[in-house]
Amino acid sequence: MIRSDIIRGHLDSIILRLILEKDRYGYEISKEISLRTDNRFQIKEATLYAVFQRLEKKELIESYLGGVSQGGKRKYYKITMLGKAYLNEIVTEWKELKEIIDLFLEG
Amino acid sequence: MIRSDIIRGHLDSIILRLILEKDRYGYEISKEISLRTDNRFQIKEATLYAVFQRLEKKELIESYLGGVSQGGKRKYYKITMLGKAYLNEIVTEWKELKEIIDLFLEG
DNA sequence: AAAATTACTTTGACAGACAGAGTAATTCGA
DNA sequence: TCGAATTACTCTGTCTGTCAAAGTAATTTT
Numbered sequence: 339m340i341r342s343d344i345i346r347g348h349l350d351s352i353i354l355r356l357i358l359e360k361d362r363y364g365y366e367i368s369k370e371i372s373l374r375t376d377n378r379f380q381i382k383e384a385t386l387y388a389v390f391q392r393l394e395k396k397e398l399i400e401s402y403l404g405g406v407s408q409g410g411k412r413k414y415y416k417i418t419m420l421g422k423a424y425l426n427e428i429v430t431e432w433k434e435l436k437e438i439i440d441l442f443l444e445g
Numbered sequence: 446m447i448r449s450d451i452i453r454g455h456l457d458s459i460i461l462r463l464i465l466e467k468d469r470y471g472y473e474i475s476k477e478i479s480l481r482t483d484n485r486f487q488i489k490e491a492t493l494y495a496v497f498q499r500l501e502k503k504e505l506i507e508s509y510l511g512g513v514s515q516g517g518k519r520k521y522y523k524i525t526m527l528g529k530a531y532l533n534e535i536v537t538e539w540k541e542l543k544e545i546i547d548l549f550l551e552g
Numbered sequence: 553a554a555a556a557t558t559a560c561t562t563t564g565a566c567a568g569a570c571a572g573a574g575t576a577a578t579t580c581g582a
Numbered sequence: 583t584c585g586a587a588t589t590a591c592t593c594t595g596t597c598t599g600t601c602a603a604a605g606t607a608a609t610t611t612t
Contacts, residue, residue: 342569343454343599344542349569352549365590375545385569387592392568410577410590429550435451436543438482442459443536449600450568456599472559492600494561499599517559517608 340379349381349389350398351432354417354425357399363412364390390415398424447486456488456496457505458539461524461532464506470519471497497522505531 356367364386372380393399398421404414417425463474471493479487500506505528511519524532 340542340545341454341538344538346453346568346599347448347450348546352546355549363590368590374548378541379545382570383591384571384593388569408578408589410575412590431448431451432546432550434485435447438447438452438486439455439459439539441481442462443539453568453599470559475559489601490560491562491602495600515558515609517606519559 345379348432349385350393351425351428353386353389354393354398354421354428357415357417358422358425361414361416363404363414365412393421396424397421449492452486455539456492457500458532458535460493460496461500461505461528461535464522464524465529465532468521468523470511470521472519500528503531504528 352371353367356362356370362370364383368381368383368386390399390401394401394415397418399415399417401413401415404412459478460474463469463477469477471490475488475490475493497506497508501508501522504525506522506524508520508522511521
């Protein structure tokens with residue numbers, strides 16, 4: 339499992355990227371992350387909903403209530419134009435971070 | 446400049462790696478990081494010395510006072526065997542983090 | 553003598569991740 | 583039909599790493 343200190347700061351990217359693909363709700367994102375990473379990383383619920391709050395406050399995502407299929411009512415999230423622009427920025431930043439850290443750890 | 450939130454958790458690795466090359470003192474490390482990254486990342490003094498304290502407490506590094514050449518007295522840091530083992534671990538972790546994040550951001 | 557540079561330390565604040573606990577709705581087996 | 587399991591979201595408080603700001607101290611340069 340990945341330590342929280344090194345994933346820190348990348349959760350916004352991961353979640354925005356998943357929402358870019360299509361509108362999604364919290365629980366779905368949580369399961370999707372576990373699935374795609376083969377359980378190597380699992381986002382904690384408290385963390386996930388904190389990310390939503392942060393992103394929505396910055397107007398990078400928007401939410402709307404969706405239909406209930408099984409279990410509690412779902413709240414769907416949608417990426418905004420601002421969110422798309424921000425995502426591009428942080429993807430670039432991620433590439434730079436990789437370069438910089440590898441400068442030390444691969445040398 | 447790299448934001449502190451995304452470098453967070455990687456400073457231990459970078460500093461341990463620099464001390465692995467040879468014994469170094471704080472100011473030197475600070476300058477070396479700026480130099481190697483071409484100023485794309487500069488570690489803040491308060492942060493650097495906090496890292497030293499943390500690593501020394503965990504017995505991953507040891508310190509000794511060195512000669513004064515110019516300016517204040519230097520405190521040199523040396524990596525311990527425990528530190529070397531730990532460094533190996535976190536380098537592996539870094540590789541895994543890259544894989545996981547790229548799973549989302551490259552897909 | 554003053555200013556610049558080298559070198560280290562401490563305090564307090566902030567933000568992100570998370571543990572733990574709770575609420576609520578639906579499905580499904582006994 | 584009752585209760586357990588699952589789906590789904592929310593809130594409070596805590597911990598940790600980073601950093602701003604301020605300070606101490608020694609040496610070199612002007």
